[in-house]
Amino acid sequence: MEAEANTRACPACGTITVGAAKYCSVCGIPLDPAATPPAPSPSKWYHRVWFVLLMLTPFALGPFGLPLLWKSPQFSRRAKVILTLVTATWTIWFVIYFMTSVLPKVQQAIEQINSSLQAF
Secondary structure, eight states: OHHHHTEEEOTTTOOEEESSOSBOTTTOOBSSGGGSOOOOOOOOGGGSHHHHHHHHSTTTTGGGGHHHHHHOTTSOHHHHHHHHHHHHHHHHHHHHHIIIIIHHHHHHHHHHHHHHHHHO
């Protein structure tokens, strides 16, 4: 009689399990319906792939978008590492380009404005 009290049928495949097993030995489904894991919550809008990729562009947040990337469950660890390296490379290139190409032109324009103002 005690053996009958410890038998349970699997809710998924119907296999009879004897003893205090928590999972079905055939399909692996929990035998106790209360032990089923909760359904995953829907992804937040700021964790969506398109939004994170947009924030990683240098015209948006660039490297400041990396926390969004690393907190997003939408990306695998490998994708996060690759996107971090791409963002870092792009940012370094952008800073070097700005310092060597754009900044001297801005300084030249400021000098022209100063010389024209001194002419008055």
